[in-house]
Amino acid sequence: MEKLKSAISQTLILSISQSNPQNLHNTCSSLHEFFNHLPQFHQMIEDLAHTNTSLCLKNEESALEFKLKGNNCFSNGDNSNALRFYTQALRVAPRDEDVMGKNLVATLYVNRAAVLQKMGLFLESLRDCNRALAICRSYSKAWYRRSKANTSMQNYNDAVCDLKVSLCMEHSLSGKRQIEGEIKLILGQNNGEDFPPNVIKCKESDIHDHLQDIQLQCVETETKGRGMVSLTDIPQATLLHAEEPYAAIVSKNCRETHCHFCFNELSADIVPCSSCSMALYCSQLCQIHARGQDRQFHTKKHDIGFNLSSDLENYVASVTKAIDDGVNIKQHAEHKHECGVNWPIALPAEIVLAGRVIVKSIEQNKRFGESSAILNLELCHNYLQLDPEAKLELHISSIVLMKCLHHCYGSGIPVTGDTISQCVLLLSQIKVNSMAIVRMRSAGSADSVGPPSSAGNNTTSTVEQVRVGQAIYLAGSLYNHSCQPNIHTYFLSRTLYIRAIGFVTAGHPLELSYGPQVGQWSCNNRQSSLKEQYAFVCSCTGCSQINLSDLVINSFRCTNKNCSGVILDSSVADYEQQKINPFSCGLHLQVGMVQRDEVKKVASFLCEETGSTHRLKPGFCLSCGAFRDLEASNAVVKKAEICIGRLEGLLDSGEWHNATLSNALRSLDLLKSALHPYNKKVAEAEDYIAQAFCLIGELQRSRDHCQASIKILEKLYGDDNIVIGNEMVKLASIQLFLGEHTVEESRNRISLIFSRHYGSHVDDIFPHLQFLNRSV
Numbered sequence: 001m002e003k004l005k006s007a008i009s010q011t012l013i014l015s016i017s018q019s020n021p022q023n024l025h026n027t028c029s030s031l032h033e034f035f036n037h038l039p040q041f042h043q044m045i046e047d048l049a050h051t052n053t054s055l056c057l058k059n060e061e062s063a064l065e066f067k068l069k070g071n072n073c074f075s076n077g078d079n080s081n082a083l084r085f086y087t088q089a090l091r092v093a094p095r096d097e098d099v100m101g102k103n104l105v106a107t108l109y110v111n112r113a114a115v116l117q118k119m120g121l122f123l124e125s126l127r128d129c130n131r132a133l134a135i136c137r138s139y140s141k142a143w144y145r146r147s148k149a150n151t152s153m154q155n156y157n158d159a160v161c162d163l164k165v166s167l168c169m170e171h172s173l174s175g176k177r178q179i180e181g182e183i184k185l186i187l188g189q190n191n192g193e194d195f196p197p198n199v200i201k202c203k204e205s206d207i208h209d210h211l212q213d214i215q216l217q218c219v220e221t222e223t224k225g226r227g228m229v230s231l232t233d234i235p236q237a238t239l240l241h242a243e244e245p246y247a248a249i250v251s252k253n254c255r256e257t258h259c260h261f262c263f264n265e266l267s268a269d270i271v272p273c274s275s276c277s278m279a280l281y282c283s284q285l286c287q288i289h290a291r292g293q294d295r296q297f298h299t300k301k302h303d304i305g306f307n308l309s310s311d312l313e314n315y316v317a318s319v320t321k322a323i324d325d326g327v328n329i330k331q332h333a334e335h336k337h338e339c340g341v342n343w344p345i346a347l348p349a350e351i352v353l354a355g356r357v358i359v360k361s362i363e364q365n366k367r368f369g370e371s372s373a374i375l376n377l378e379l380c381h382n383y384l385q386l387d388p389e390a391k392l393e394l395h396i397s398s399i400v401l402m403k404c405l406h407h408c409y410g411s412g413i414p415v416t417g418d419t420i421s422q423c424v425l426l427l428s429q430i431k432v433n434s435m436a437i438v439r440m441r442s443a444g445s446a447d448s449v450g451p452p453s454s455a456g457n458n459t460t461s462t463v464e465q466v467r468v469g470q471a472i473y474l475a476g477s478l479y480n481h482s483c484q485p486n487i488h489t490y491f492l493s494r495t496l497y498i499r500a501i502g503f504v505t506a507g508h509p510l511e512l513s514y515g516p517q518v519g520q521w522s523c524n525n526r527q528s529s530l531k532e533q534y535a536f537v538c539s540c541t542g543c544s545q546i547n548l549s550d551l552v553i554n555s556f557r558c559t560n561k562n563c564s565g566v567i568l569d570s571s572v573a574d575y576e577q578q579k580i581n582p583f584s585c586g587l588h589l590q591v592g593m594v595q596r597d598e599v600k601k602v603a604s605f606l607c608e609e610t611g612s613t614h615r616l617k618p619g620f621c622l623s624c625g626a627f628r629d630l631e632a633s634n635a636v637v638k639k640a641e642i643c644i645g646r647l648e649g650l651l652d653s654g655e656w657h658n659a660t661l662s663n664a665l666r667s668l669d670l671l672k673s674a675l676h677p678y679n680k681k682v683a684e685a686e687d688y689i690a691q692a693f694c695l696i697g698e699l700q701r702s703r704d705h706c707q708a709s710i711k712i713l714e715k716l717y718g719d720d721n722i723v724i725g726n727e728m729v730k731l732a733s734i735q736l737f738l739g740e741h742t743v744e745e746s747r748n749r750i751s752l753i754f755s756r757h758y759g760s761h762v763d764d765i766f767p768h769l770q771f772l773n774r775s776v
């Protein structure tokens with residue numbers, strides 16, 4: 001790409017930098033023409049789009065090599081490597097290949113099932129047996145292996161049926177005897193009674209929550225374009241929106257760990273794509289949703305060819321029923337056009353996502369090229385605000401993507417100035433409107449730790465977000481951003497859920513956070529992050545009205561011991577100055593009810609002297625006017641931060657030096673002497689020190705510092721913010737370890753905050769937090 005870029009003439013670069021949505025097709029057409037004359041461009045497209053250069057095709061030879069390695073590891077008892085090699089083999093094994101009279105994929109599933117059984121992963125083992133039997137139902141070994149998994153899970157009736165089916169297919173006398181012996185053994189546990197066969201029920205998801213009957217409306221706003229409001233009052237925690245993505249893609253860093261369709265974490269029994277070695281799924285069903293139904297494959301199932309009782313016939317039919325039978329696959333098969341070529345691996349995820357949008361739009365019979373089919377998504381874009389470099393990147397990426405899609409679709413996707421320009425606009429729509437799909441992950445768990453006194457243990461359980469995918473939700477993208485959001489978004493599988501955090505009155509804008517929030521960063525940092533990422537200047541209440549958090553988050557403490565006022569440095573003072581609106585009839589009207597007293601306490605000058613004439617003076621207390629030498633104070637803070645940074649580094653590396661903790665404690669005192677008690681740096685230092693004490697088993701001290709950190713965060717975010725819920729998880733896990741009854745209070749708060757944000761989905765989102773319910 002860089003080579004291509006350097007070949008472009010300055011004149012063309014200039015006209016691209018000046019392009020706008022109306023004349024885009026000219027610059028797209030010129031650049032396309034220019035590339036068409038470059039041999040290296042054609043070579044690049046060849047490498048990206050042709051199957052003969054593909055790095056992700058199926059390959060029987062490699063599959064057999066991996067299988068052999070898996071077999072060797074299995075016989076040596078090296079189960080984790082055996083599992084790895086069998087999965088590698090499955091990724092590259094051609095689906096219709098028979099080796100020694102057995103389908104290779106089915107054999108690999110059965111081999112992997114044996115490893116999973118050894119590893120105690122019985123459900124995973126059972127699922128692999130089912131996959132093998134869905135391919136070849138006369139596979140005796142798969143039935144036998146299935147009986148093992150069922151026995152381990154105490155599904156004795158199924159285990160007996162599996163063995164009976166396997167017995168019918170077994171040729172050798174000794175094999176028959178062994179199976180008969182095993183049947184007797186299981187029946188013996190049931191006093192010789194036979195078990196009636198069961199019909200397998202496949203439970204893919206279990207989500208209970210209902211959308212409330214709330215009337216939402218899209219309206220035109222003064223400063224933010226379109227936005228969403230409710231026509232009625234919305235009670236706290238109401239679920240008001242659920243939506244499937246128009247298109248979605250797994251994050252690059254989660255390609256090996258998360259399902260490429262539903263984005264849930266992959267378990268040990270990964271299901272690879274049936275046609276390429278790149279895409280991985282958590283289940284056959286997800287694979288079918290992403291790749292489409294493979295009728296040909298399923299009709300290849302061999303007839304069982306043995307005489308079975310009608311009960312057993314039914315049993316076999318229920319187990320081997322194609323997983324997609326009766327499933328109404330409504331989704332467009334989003335991975336199909338990407339299968340077996342390099343570009344979906346080589347290009348950035350958002351370009352591949354654009355490809356999915358284009359193909360879906362074409363598949364939905366919208367004619368691409370005419371009547372602006374892609375733009376029919378009616379999403380806003382930020383093309384005009386992009387810098388020249390970004391415009392050029394979008395031009396190049398669009399030409400490359402359109403060329404790759406053209407390879408697959410031929411004349412169905414023509415590469416012209418017009419179609420490329422639509423792709424450019426689509427990419428800038430994706431920049432502004434796509435959402436990151438996230439999963440909550442717990443780091444450390446009080447379940448997995450030893451005695452609290454022993455050093456090196458990780459006692460706290462923390463909650464963190466992992467960005468697993470990126471998606472376009474057409475209706476979801478109509479919600480504007482606020483740094484003080486009143487709605488909360490989360491994801492189950494690929495579904496977007498939106499819930500009201502608190503009570504929202506009819507007509508009030510419904511706004512979520514695109515990332516930055518009051519309490520997380522200062523106003524100037526939030527503004528620059530939104531500008532950089534989405535190219536807009538945030539005009540939310542948090543950025544336009546005085547709030548306690550923005551006043552204190554980076555502030556210094558007053559030099560007057562009896563004053564709790566704040567002293568701002570010049571960068572913060574400038575931003576806060578902009579919030580003092582000369583047209584408002586009094587500053588106190590712009591301050592939230594709950595915070596009014598607090599704001600007054602830290603900045604009474606602001607509250608008393610309203611109007612445009614008042615200037616915030618950096619270095620002087622906003623409450624009593626006392627002076628602080630900011631240069632000297634900054635030097636103290638910098639020094640202290642170096643020591644705290646060292647502690648943070650140690651926590652990451654897992655190494656330990658007592659001196660680092662002592663230095664950090666001294667630095668915390670220094671920070672407290674210079675910074676306002678609600679400054680975020682103090683909260684962060686308290687948190688690192690809490691983690692360090694936890695690591696060396698000094699849990700009481702860890703708890704104290706954890707509580708101190710939470711107290712500050714409550715001031716910055718507000719008491720009921722989800723961040724406080726996440727922090728309370730840490731505190732509760734320490735309290736639980738200490739056997740303190742105060743854990744009850746923390747549990748109640750966690751439950752209150754989490755249910756406000758996640759409603760009845762709490763347990764689906766945080767299954768790993770069940771341990772917190774343990775009694776003290």
Ligand SMILES: C[S@@+](CC[C@H](N)C(=O)[O-])C[C@H]1O[C@@H](n2cnc3c(N)ncnc32)[C@H](O)[C@@H]1O
Nearest residue numbers: 224225226380433477478480481536538539540
């Ligand atoms: C995902 S869209 C939201 C819907 C959009 N307003 C529309 O008309 O389609 C994001 C865009 O909305 C606008 N926007 C959202 N929140 C904003 C805010 N707090 N301040 C200013 N503009 C905002 C920006 O133009 C941003 O790029």
